[in-house]
Every structure is written in structure tokens, then in C-alpha cells.
Amino acid sequence: MTHFMANQPEGFIIMPKIAVPSLNSRRYAETFAVFVEHSLEYPQMLDELVRVTQFLRDGFRLLDIGAGTGLLIRSWSERFGSIRPGRYVAFEPNPQHVECLLATVAELEVDHDIQARPFTLDTPLSKEFDLALFSHSLYWMPDPALHMLHAASALVGGGAALAFLGGPYGVHAMFPLFEPFIERTTPMLQNNAISSHELVHGLRSYGVEPEVRILPTPIDLTGLFEPSAAPQLAEFISFCMQLEFTRLPAWLQADMIQYVQGGCVPQNGRLYWYLPTASVLLSLSKG
Numbered sequence: 001m002t003h004f005m006a007n008q009p010e011g012f013i014i015m016p017k018i019a020v021p022s023l024n025s026r027r028y029a030e031t032f033a034v035f036v037e038h039s040l041e042y043p044q045m046l047d048e049l050v051r052v053t054q055f056l057r058d059g060f061r062l063l064d065i066g067a068g069t070g071l072l073i074r075s076w077s078e079r080f081g082s083i084r085p086g087r088y089v090a091f092e093p094n095p096q097h098v099e100c101l102l103a104t105v106a107e108l109e110v111d112h113d114i115q116a117r118p119f120t121l122d123t124p125l126s127k128e129f130d131l132a133l134f135s136h137s138l139y140w141m142p143d144p145a146l147h148m149l150h151a152a153s154a155l156v157g158g159g160a161a162l163a164f165l166g167g168p169y170g171v172h173a174m175f176p177l178f179e180p181f182i183e184r185t186t187p188m189l190q191n192n193a194i195s196s197h198e199l200v201h202g203l204r205s206y207g208v209e210p211e212v213r214i215l216p217t218p219i220d221l222t223g224l225f226e227p228s229a230a231p232q233l234a235e236f237i238s239f240c241m242q243l244e245f246t247r248l249p250a251w252l253q254a255d256m257i258q259y260v261q262g263g264c265v266p267q268n269g270r271l272y273w274y275l276p277t278a279s280v281l282l283s284l285s286k287g
């Protein structure tokens with residue numbers, strides 16, 4: 001049996017699709033940790049966060065949606081010094097991440113309310129926040145623009161909603177190339193087909209024009225293509241494709257590795273994959 005794909009040139013034949021499980025929440029947390037280990041984006045995201053939140057005063061109220069392990073709030077607190085959130089509400093459904101997040105906020109001694117569940121369009125909100133933050137979490141939400149607008153409805157006048165999201169490059173470009181070859185046997189958690197491009201057009205379709213900046217954020221893959229690093233590379237690509245990479249046939253593994261390696265640029269003895277992250281900002285007027 002062969003399958004023909006829509007939008008593909010004639011002769012592009014996909015053999016029977018390869019059954020493969022998506023990452024479950026434990027494997028998601030494990031592979032995300034490998035991704036973060038190599039990512040150089042967080043310092044740039046932090047600079048951007050500091051730049052767009054200069055309006056915040058000590059005691060500000062923060063809504064952090066998809067807070068993860070609390071990595072961003074930790075480095076932001078270190079950078080922000082005397083300006084600290086007076087109220088910190090986070091939504092985070094991944095149990096592994098919630099455990100780390102609770103440890104982070106306890107260590108930072110921030111007054112917190114950690115909601116160990118997903119943020120949805122039905123999540124009741126009251127108008128009380130100065131900042132709503134989505135750091136790489138909108139991929140999980142079926143209509144990312146509407147989720148961002150829902151969070152923005154909880155802002156007080158002069159507040160802002162900020163989303164960090166992969167730009168339409170790298171992982172986003174890779175994802176649809178290989179997805180047609182596979183049949184997921186378990187539901188996918190994070191949809192890497194969503195990038196800032198989809199978010200921005202979604203916001204426009206709701207009549208909202210965001211301020212967008214593309215941050216030149218590389219990911220450092222030095223040494224990852226050495227044979228000894230094969231297990232780490234497998235974790236990295238598992239996260240990119242949101243599946244169990246080692247369960248794929250050798251030819252497909254090789255194609256994915258070649259795709260990532262082919263997009264890397266050597267510089268000053270390091271090997272970088274250019275993976276720009278976008279900052280998408282909605283600012284509410286005062287009053």
C-alpha cells in the first residue's frame with residue numbers, strides 16, 4: 001500500500017506510515033531538559049523581558065502560563081533585583097515541571113499560587129494582572145491567539161501580555177517535512193507546527209496587531225553529531241519532533257539528523273543551529 005500526499009510533486013510516494021509514539025509528559029520533561037541544555041535563547045529572552053517590562057513596579061502581579069520548571073522566573077528575579085512580583089499565579093500541568101516550579105518559587109520566596117492544570121479558554125480570570133507571560137507554551141493551545149487574548153483579558157490598564165514562541169524557522173520548518181511519514185500511536189502534546197507566524201496571523205484575524213521582534217537565538221549543537229553523543233542527539237530530535245526518535249527506522253533517523261546538521265553553521269569553534277525565537281507583545285493602554 002502506498003500513500004500520496006497532497007501538495008507533493010508527482011512521484012513523491014510515502015510508504016506505509018511508520019507507527020511511533022509521541023512523547024508522554026515524563027518524556028516531554030526529559031527531552032525538554034536536553035533542549036534547554038543546548039539552547040542559548042534564554043539570555044536573549046531575558047533581555048527582551050527586561051526591555052518590555054520596564055513599566056513594572058515592585059509588587060507587580062504576574063500570570064505565568066506554562067511556567068515549566070520556573071527557569072525564566074528564576075533568572076528574571078536574579079536580574080530584576082529589587083523589583084519582585086507581589087503576586088505570582090502560574091498554570092503548569094506537567095507534574096515533573098510543577099515539582100521543580102514549586103521548589104523554585106519557594107527558594108525565591110515569592111508569594112505564589114501554582115495551578116497544576118492547563119490554562120484553557122474556560123479558565124476564569126479576574127482583571128488583576130500587570131503582566132501575562134507565555135514562554136514557549138502556546139504550542140499546546142489549539143487556538144494560540146485566542147488563548148493569548150483570554151489571558152490579556154485579565155490585565156489591568158497599562159498591562160501587557162508577552163509570548164515567546166519559536167519563529168517560523170528551524171524546528172517549525174522541520175516538523176511538517178517529516179510528519180507525513182509517521183502515524184502517531186499516542187496523542188502529541190506540544191504542536192511544533194505552531195510558530196509566531198500562526199500566532200500573529202491569528203491575532204490579526206481577531207483584529208489585534210501585536211508588536212513582534214525576532215530574536216537571533218542560536219542553539220549550540222557542538223559535539224552533538226559525534227557518535228558518542230548519539231543518545232543526546234536522539235533526545236534532542238525527539239523533542240523537536242515530539243516523538244520517540246529511537247523507535248523510527250534507520251533511514252528516517254538519518255534524514256532527520258541530516259536535516260538538523262545541514263542547517264548548522266560553525267562559528268568560533270562552535271556549531272550553531274539558527275533557531276530564532278519571536279517575542280509577541282500586546283500592550284494595553286492605561287485607563
Ligand SMILES: C[S@@+](CC[C@H](N)C(=O)[O-])C[C@H]1O[C@@H](n2cnc3c(N)ncnc32)[C@H](O)[C@@H]1O
Pocket residue numbers: 032065066067068069070071072091092093094097117118119120134135136137140141
Ligand atoms: C516548552 S515548555 C516552556 C516552559 C517555560 N515557560 C520555559 O520557557 O522554559 C512549555 C510548558 O507549557 C506547559 N503547558 C502545556 N499546556 C499548557 C496549558 N494549557 N496551560 C499551561 N501550561 C501548559 C507544559 O507542561 C510545559 O511545561
